[in-house]
Amino acid sequence: MNAPSPRIRKVAALSAGPIAVLLAGGMVWQGSQAAFTATTRNAGNAWSTGTVMLTDDDQGRAAFTAEGIVPGDSGQKCIVVTSGSNVPGEVRAYTQNLSESAAGLEDHIIFDVEQGTGGSFNDCTGFVPVPDEQPGAPLSTLAEVNNNYTNGGSPWITQGTPGEQQVYRGTWRFDTTGLTQQQIDALQGSRVSIDLVWELQTEDTPTP
Known part of the structure:
Protein backbone atom coordinates (compact mmCIF):
# COMPACT_ATOMS: atom_id res chain seq x y z
CA MET A 1 0.00 0.00 0.00
CA ASN A 2 1.36 3.49 -0.92
CA ALA A 3 1.83 6.02 1.88
CA PRO A 4 -0.49 9.08 1.67
CA SER A 5 0.98 12.17 0.14
CA PRO A 6 1.86 15.15 2.37
CA ARG A 7 -1.21 17.01 1.03
CA ILE A 8 -3.60 14.23 1.99
CA ARG A 9 -2.05 13.98 5.44
CA LYS A 10 -2.57 17.73 5.89
CA VAL A 11 -6.24 17.57 4.89
CA ALA A 12 -6.82 14.65 7.23
CA ALA A 13 -5.15 16.49 10.06
CA LEU A 14 -7.27 19.60 9.48
CA SER A 15 -10.52 17.65 9.24
CA ALA A 16 -9.89 15.78 12.48
CA GLY A 17 -10.11 18.98 14.49
CA PRO A 18 -13.70 19.98 13.59
CA ILE A 19 -14.96 16.41 14.16
CA ALA A 20 -13.52 16.39 17.64
CA VAL A 21 -15.09 19.77 18.38
CA LEU A 22 -18.47 18.65 17.11
CA LEU A 23 -18.38 15.57 19.32
CA ALA A 24 -17.40 17.64 22.30
CA GLY A 25 -20.14 20.11 21.51
CA GLY A 26 -22.66 17.28 21.33
CA MET A 27 -21.64 16.04 24.75
CA VAL A 28 -21.93 19.52 26.21
CA TRP A 29 -25.41 19.95 24.70
CA GLN A 30 -26.66 16.70 26.16
CA GLY A 31 -25.27 17.58 29.55
CA SER A 32 -26.99 20.97 29.44
CA GLN A 33 -30.35 19.31 28.61
CA ALA A 34 -30.14 17.10 31.74
CA ALA A 35 -29.70 20.19 33.92
CA PHE A 36 -33.20 21.52 33.07
CA THR A 37 -35.86 19.84 35.26
CA ALA A 38 -39.33 20.64 36.54
CA THR A 39 -41.50 18.96 39.20
CA THR A 40 -44.88 19.36 40.82
CA ARG A 41 -45.71 17.93 44.24
CA ASN A 42 -48.85 16.87 46.10
CA ALA A 43 -47.57 16.82 49.67
CA GLY A 44 -48.94 15.68 52.99
CA ASN A 45 -50.61 12.40 51.95
CA ALA A 46 -51.34 10.14 54.92
CA TRP A 47 -53.51 7.20 55.88
CA SER A 48 -55.00 6.44 59.28
CA THR A 49 -57.19 3.53 60.24
CA GLY A 50 -60.76 3.90 61.40
CA THR A 51 -61.87 2.54 64.77
CA VAL A 52 -64.25 -0.37 65.25
CA MET A 53 -65.81 -0.85 68.68
CA LEU A 54 -68.89 -2.53 70.12
CA THR A 55 -70.21 -2.38 73.67
CA ASP A 56 -73.38 -3.55 75.40
CA ASP A 57 -75.26 -2.70 78.57
CA ASP A 58 -74.92 -6.05 80.36
CA GLN A 59 -72.36 -4.61 82.82
CA GLY A 60 -70.47 -7.89 82.72
CA ARG A 61 -73.45 -10.01 83.75
CA ALA A 62 -74.90 -13.01 81.91
CA ALA A 63 -78.28 -12.23 80.38
CA PHE A 64 -79.67 -15.70 81.11
CA THR A 65 -79.09 -17.51 84.38
CA ALA A 66 -82.08 -19.80 84.69
CA GLU A 67 -81.91 -22.25 87.59
CA GLY A 68 -84.33 -25.03 88.47
CA ILE A 69 -86.21 -24.92 85.18
CA VAL A 70 -88.78 -27.56 84.29
CA PRO A 71 -90.28 -28.59 80.93
CA GLY A 72 -92.40 -25.80 79.46
CA ASP A 73 -90.55 -22.97 81.22
CA SER A 74 -89.48 -19.96 79.16
CA GLY A 75 -87.94 -16.54 79.57
CA GLN A 76 -86.63 -13.51 77.74
CA LYS A 77 -84.09 -10.74 78.22
CA CYS A 78 -83.10 -7.67 76.21
CA ILE A 79 -79.67 -6.18 75.57
CA VAL A 80 -78.62 -2.91 73.93
CA VAL A 81 -75.57 -3.06 71.66
CA THR A 82 -73.81 0.25 70.95
CA SER A 83 -71.39 0.92 68.08
CA GLY A 84 -68.53 3.28 68.85
CA SER A 85 -67.11 2.97 65.33
CA ASN A 86 -66.38 5.85 62.99
CA VAL A 87 -66.49 3.68 59.86
CA PRO A 88 -69.53 1.91 58.34
CA GLY A 89 -69.93 -1.80 58.90
CA GLU A 90 -72.26 -4.68 59.65
CA VAL A 91 -72.98 -6.33 62.98
CA ARG A 92 -73.99 -9.99 63.13
CA ALA A 93 -74.94 -12.19 66.07
CA TYR A 94 -73.72 -15.74 66.63
CA THR A 95 -72.96 -18.27 69.37
CA GLN A 96 -69.72 -19.68 70.79
CA ASN A 97 -68.42 -21.95 73.54
CA LEU A 98 -71.33 -24.33 73.94
CA SER A 99 -70.87 -26.37 77.12
CA GLU A 100 -72.91 -29.50 76.54
CA SER A 101 -74.69 -31.59 79.14
CA ALA A 102 -74.36 -35.36 79.37
CA ALA A 103 -78.12 -35.76 78.95
CA GLY A 104 -78.35 -33.48 75.89
CA LEU A 105 -80.22 -30.56 77.46
CA GLU A 106 -78.83 -28.33 74.67
CA ASP A 107 -81.15 -30.13 72.24
CA HIS A 108 -84.20 -28.97 74.17
CA ILE A 109 -83.45 -25.32 75.00
CA ILE A 110 -84.90 -23.41 72.04
CA PHE A 111 -83.41 -19.95 71.61
CA ASP A 112 -84.37 -17.04 69.37
CA VAL A 113 -82.86 -13.56 68.90
CA GLU A 114 -84.95 -10.65 67.61
CA GLN A 115 -84.06 -7.07 66.73
CA GLY A 116 -86.28 -4.17 67.66
CA THR A 117 -86.65 -0.93 69.55
CA GLY A 118 -87.27 -0.19 73.22
CA GLY A 119 -86.12 -2.11 76.26
CA SER A 120 -82.73 -2.41 77.94
CA PHE A 121 -80.63 -5.06 79.64
CA ASN A 122 -82.74 -7.33 81.83
CA ASP A 123 -85.89 -5.36 80.96
CA CYS A 124 -87.83 -5.76 77.72
CA THR A 125 -90.58 -3.32 78.66
CA GLY A 126 -91.62 -1.43 75.54
CA PHE A 127 -89.69 -3.69 73.16
CA VAL A 128 -91.17 -3.72 69.64
CA PRO A 129 -89.65 -6.43 67.41
CA VAL A 130 -88.78 -6.01 63.76
CA PRO A 131 -90.64 -8.62 61.65
CA ASP A 132 -88.42 -11.69 61.42
CA GLU A 133 -89.27 -14.99 59.77
CA GLN A 134 -86.25 -16.79 61.24
CA PRO A 135 -87.54 -19.25 63.87
CA GLY A 136 -85.77 -20.17 67.07
CA ALA A 137 -83.50 -23.22 67.16
CA PRO A 138 -82.01 -25.55 69.79
CA LEU A 139 -78.73 -24.39 71.31
CA SER A 140 -77.04 -27.44 69.79
CA THR A 141 -78.16 -26.40 66.30
CA LEU A 142 -77.08 -22.79 66.78
CA ALA A 143 -73.65 -23.97 67.91
CA GLU A 144 -73.26 -25.88 64.65
CA VAL A 145 -74.73 -23.52 62.05
CA ASN A 146 -74.51 -20.08 63.68
CA ASN A 147 -71.04 -20.05 65.22
CA ASN A 148 -69.05 -17.29 63.48
CA TYR A 149 -69.43 -13.99 61.67
CA THR A 150 -69.81 -15.56 58.23
CA ASN A 151 -72.92 -17.52 59.20
CA GLY A 152 -74.09 -15.06 61.84
CA GLY A 153 -77.64 -13.73 61.87
CA SER A 154 -79.66 -10.66 62.87
CA PRO A 155 -77.60 -8.31 60.66
CA TRP A 156 -77.42 -4.64 61.62
CA ILE A 157 -75.90 -2.11 59.20
CA THR A 158 -74.04 0.71 60.96
CA LEU A 187 -82.77 -34.34 81.84
CA GLN A 188 -83.06 -33.65 85.57
CA GLY A 189 -80.00 -32.00 87.10
CA SER A 190 -78.56 -31.08 83.68
CA ARG A 191 -76.76 -27.84 82.93
CA VAL A 192 -75.83 -26.19 79.63
CA SER A 193 -74.24 -22.83 78.77
CA ILE A 194 -73.37 -20.84 75.67
CA ASP A 195 -71.93 -17.42 74.75
CA LEU A 196 -73.83 -14.89 72.64
CA VAL A 197 -71.53 -12.80 70.44
CA TRP A 198 -72.16 -9.64 68.43
CA GLU A 199 -69.38 -8.82 65.97
CA LEU A 200 -68.90 -5.73 63.81
CA GLN A 201 -66.88 -5.85 60.61
CA THR A 202 -66.22 -2.95 58.26
CA GLU A 203 -67.34 -2.91 54.64
CA ASP A 204 -65.29 -5.04 52.22
CA THR A 205 -64.69 -2.21 49.74
CA PRO A 206 -63.16 0.87 51.41
CA THR A 207 -63.42 4.36 49.94
CA PRO A 208 -60.10 5.33 48.22
Whole structure:
Protein backbone atom coordinates (compact mmCIF):
# COMPACT_ATOMS: atom_id res chain seq x y z
CA MET A 1 0.00 0.00 0.00
CA ASN A 2 1.36 3.49 -0.92
CA ALA A 3 1.83 6.02 1.88
CA PRO A 4 -0.49 9.08 1.67
CA SER A 5 0.98 12.17 0.14
CA PRO A 6 1.86 15.15 2.37
CA ARG A 7 -1.21 17.01 1.03
CA ILE A 8 -3.60 14.23 1.99
CA ARG A 9 -2.05 13.98 5.44
CA LYS A 10 -2.57 17.73 5.89
CA VAL A 11 -6.24 17.57 4.89
CA ALA A 12 -6.82 14.65 7.23
CA ALA A 13 -5.15 16.49 10.06
CA LEU A 14 -7.27 19.60 9.48
CA SER A 15 -10.52 17.65 9.24
CA ALA A 16 -9.89 15.78 12.48
CA GLY A 17 -10.11 18.98 14.49
CA PRO A 18 -13.70 19.98 13.59
CA ILE A 19 -14.96 16.41 14.16
CA ALA A 20 -13.52 16.39 17.64
CA VAL A 21 -15.09 19.77 18.38
CA LEU A 22 -18.47 18.65 17.11
CA LEU A 23 -18.38 15.57 19.32
CA ALA A 24 -17.40 17.64 22.30
CA GLY A 25 -20.14 20.11 21.51
CA GLY A 26 -22.66 17.28 21.33
CA MET A 27 -21.64 16.04 24.75
CA VAL A 28 -21.93 19.52 26.21
CA TRP A 29 -25.41 19.95 24.70
CA GLN A 30 -26.66 16.70 26.16
CA GLY A 31 -25.27 17.58 29.55
CA SER A 32 -26.99 20.97 29.44
CA GLN A 33 -30.35 19.31 28.61
CA ALA A 34 -30.14 17.10 31.74
CA ALA A 35 -29.70 20.19 33.92
CA PHE A 36 -33.20 21.52 33.07
CA THR A 37 -35.86 19.84 35.26
CA ALA A 38 -39.33 20.64 36.54
CA THR A 39 -41.50 18.96 39.20
CA THR A 40 -44.88 19.36 40.82
CA ARG A 41 -45.71 17.93 44.24
CA ASN A 42 -48.85 16.87 46.10
CA ALA A 43 -47.57 16.82 49.67
CA GLY A 44 -48.94 15.68 52.99
CA ASN A 45 -50.61 12.40 51.95
CA ALA A 46 -51.34 10.14 54.92
CA TRP A 47 -53.51 7.20 55.88
CA SER A 48 -55.00 6.44 59.28
CA THR A 49 -57.19 3.53 60.24
CA GLY A 50 -60.76 3.90 61.40
CA THR A 51 -61.87 2.54 64.77
CA VAL A 52 -64.25 -0.37 65.25
CA MET A 53 -65.81 -0.85 68.68
CA LEU A 54 -68.89 -2.53 70.12
CA THR A 55 -70.21 -2.38 73.67
CA ASP A 56 -73.38 -3.55 75.40
CA ASP A 57 -75.26 -2.70 78.57
CA ASP A 58 -74.92 -6.05 80.36
CA GLN A 59 -72.36 -4.61 82.82
CA GLY A 60 -70.47 -7.89 82.72
CA ARG A 61 -73.45 -10.01 83.75
CA ALA A 62 -74.90 -13.01 81.91
CA ALA A 63 -78.28 -12.23 80.38
CA PHE A 64 -79.67 -15.70 81.11
CA THR A 65 -79.09 -17.51 84.38
CA ALA A 66 -82.08 -19.80 84.69
CA GLU A 67 -81.91 -22.25 87.59
CA GLY A 68 -84.33 -25.03 88.47
CA ILE A 69 -86.21 -24.92 85.18
CA VAL A 70 -88.78 -27.56 84.29
CA PRO A 71 -90.28 -28.59 80.93
CA GLY A 72 -92.40 -25.80 79.46
CA ASP A 73 -90.55 -22.97 81.22
CA SER A 74 -89.48 -19.96 79.16
CA GLY A 75 -87.94 -16.54 79.57
CA GLN A 76 -86.63 -13.51 77.74
CA LYS A 77 -84.09 -10.74 78.22
CA CYS A 78 -83.10 -7.67 76.21
CA ILE A 79 -79.67 -6.18 75.57
CA VAL A 80 -78.62 -2.91 73.93
CA VAL A 81 -75.57 -3.06 71.66
CA THR A 82 -73.81 0.25 70.95
CA SER A 83 -71.39 0.92 68.08
CA GLY A 84 -68.53 3.28 68.85
CA SER A 85 -67.11 2.97 65.33
CA ASN A 86 -66.38 5.85 62.99
CA VAL A 87 -66.49 3.68 59.86
CA PRO A 88 -69.53 1.91 58.34
CA GLY A 89 -69.93 -1.80 58.90
CA GLU A 90 -72.26 -4.68 59.65
CA VAL A 91 -72.98 -6.33 62.98
CA ARG A 92 -73.99 -9.99 63.13
CA ALA A 93 -74.94 -12.19 66.07
CA TYR A 94 -73.72 -15.74 66.63
CA THR A 95 -72.96 -18.27 69.37
CA GLN A 96 -69.72 -19.68 70.79
CA ASN A 97 -68.42 -21.95 73.54
CA LEU A 98 -71.33 -24.33 73.94
CA SER A 99 -70.87 -26.37 77.12
CA GLU A 100 -72.91 -29.50 76.54
CA SER A 101 -74.69 -31.59 79.14
CA ALA A 102 -74.36 -35.36 79.37
CA ALA A 103 -78.12 -35.76 78.95
CA GLY A 104 -78.35 -33.48 75.89
CA LEU A 105 -80.22 -30.56 77.46
CA GLU A 106 -78.83 -28.33 74.67
CA ASP A 107 -81.15 -30.13 72.24
CA HIS A 108 -84.20 -28.97 74.17
CA ILE A 109 -83.45 -25.32 75.00
CA ILE A 110 -84.90 -23.41 72.04
CA PHE A 111 -83.41 -19.95 71.61
CA ASP A 112 -84.37 -17.04 69.37
CA VAL A 113 -82.86 -13.56 68.90
CA GLU A 114 -84.95 -10.65 67.61
CA GLN A 115 -84.06 -7.07 66.73
CA GLY A 116 -86.28 -4.17 67.66
CA THR A 117 -86.65 -0.93 69.55
CA GLY A 118 -87.27 -0.19 73.22
CA GLY A 119 -86.12 -2.11 76.26
CA SER A 120 -82.73 -2.41 77.94
CA PHE A 121 -80.63 -5.06 79.64
CA ASN A 122 -82.74 -7.33 81.83
CA ASP A 123 -85.89 -5.36 80.96
CA CYS A 124 -87.83 -5.76 77.72
CA THR A 125 -90.58 -3.32 78.66
CA GLY A 126 -91.62 -1.43 75.54
CA PHE A 127 -89.69 -3.69 73.16
CA VAL A 128 -91.17 -3.72 69.64
CA PRO A 129 -89.65 -6.43 67.41
CA VAL A 130 -88.78 -6.01 63.76
CA PRO A 131 -90.64 -8.62 61.65
CA ASP A 132 -88.42 -11.69 61.42
CA GLU A 133 -89.27 -14.99 59.77
CA GLN A 134 -86.25 -16.79 61.24
CA PRO A 135 -87.54 -19.25 63.87
CA GLY A 136 -85.77 -20.17 67.07
CA ALA A 137 -83.50 -23.22 67.16
CA PRO A 138 -82.01 -25.55 69.79
CA LEU A 139 -78.73 -24.39 71.31
CA SER A 140 -77.04 -27.44 69.79
CA THR A 141 -78.16 -26.40 66.30
CA LEU A 142 -77.08 -22.79 66.78
CA ALA A 143 -73.65 -23.97 67.91
CA GLU A 144 -73.26 -25.88 64.65
CA VAL A 145 -74.73 -23.52 62.05
CA ASN A 146 -74.51 -20.08 63.68
CA ASN A 147 -71.04 -20.05 65.22
CA ASN A 148 -69.05 -17.29 63.48
CA TYR A 149 -69.43 -13.99 61.67
CA THR A 150 -69.81 -15.56 58.23
CA ASN A 151 -72.92 -17.52 59.20
CA GLY A 152 -74.09 -15.06 61.84
CA GLY A 153 -77.64 -13.73 61.87
CA SER A 154 -79.66 -10.66 62.87
CA PRO A 155 -77.60 -8.31 60.66
CA TRP A 156 -77.42 -4.64 61.62
CA ILE A 157 -75.90 -2.11 59.20
CA THR A 158 -74.04 0.71 60.96
CA GLN A 159 -73.36 4.06 59.29
CA GLY A 160 -70.07 4.88 61.00
CA THR A 161 -71.50 7.34 63.51
CA PRO A 162 -70.33 6.59 67.08
CA GLY A 163 -73.26 6.02 69.43
CA GLU A 164 -75.54 4.06 67.09
CA GLN A 165 -77.59 1.49 69.03
CA GLN A 166 -79.57 -1.65 68.37
CA VAL A 167 -81.77 -3.51 70.86
CA TYR A 168 -81.95 -7.31 70.79
CA ARG A 169 -84.36 -9.60 72.61
CA GLY A 170 -83.40 -13.17 73.37
CA THR A 171 -86.17 -15.66 74.13
CA TRP A 172 -85.71 -19.24 75.36
CA ARG A 173 -88.01 -22.13 76.17
CA PHE A 174 -87.50 -25.62 77.57
CA ASP A 175 -89.16 -27.85 74.96
CA THR A 176 -89.60 -31.59 75.57
CA THR A 177 -92.07 -32.19 72.74
CA GLY A 178 -91.87 -35.78 71.48
CA LEU A 179 -89.91 -37.13 74.46
CA THR A 180 -91.05 -40.01 76.62
CA GLN A 181 -91.39 -39.52 80.36
CA GLN A 182 -88.22 -41.53 80.85
CA GLN A 183 -86.31 -39.25 78.47
CA ILE A 184 -87.69 -36.17 80.21
CA ASP A 185 -86.68 -37.51 83.61
CA ALA A 186 -83.14 -38.11 82.30
CA LEU A 187 -82.77 -34.34 81.84
CA GLN A 188 -83.06 -33.65 85.57
CA GLY A 189 -80.00 -32.00 87.10
CA SER A 190 -78.56 -31.08 83.68
CA ARG A 191 -76.76 -27.84 82.93
CA VAL A 192 -75.83 -26.19 79.63
CA SER A 193 -74.24 -22.83 78.77
CA ILE A 194 -73.37 -20.84 75.67
CA ASP A 195 -71.93 -17.42 74.75
CA LEU A 196 -73.83 -14.89 72.64
CA VAL A 197 -71.53 -12.80 70.44
CA TRP A 198 -72.16 -9.64 68.43
CA GLU A 199 -69.38 -8.82 65.97
CA LEU A 200 -68.90 -5.73 63.81
CA GLN A 201 -66.88 -5.85 60.61
CA THR A 202 -66.22 -2.95 58.26
CA GLU A 203 -67.34 -2.91 54.64
CA ASP A 204 -65.29 -5.04 52.22
CA THR A 205 -64.69 -2.21 49.74
CA PRO A 206 -63.16 0.87 51.41
CA THR A 207 -63.42 4.36 49.94
CA PRO A 208 -60.10 5.33 48.22
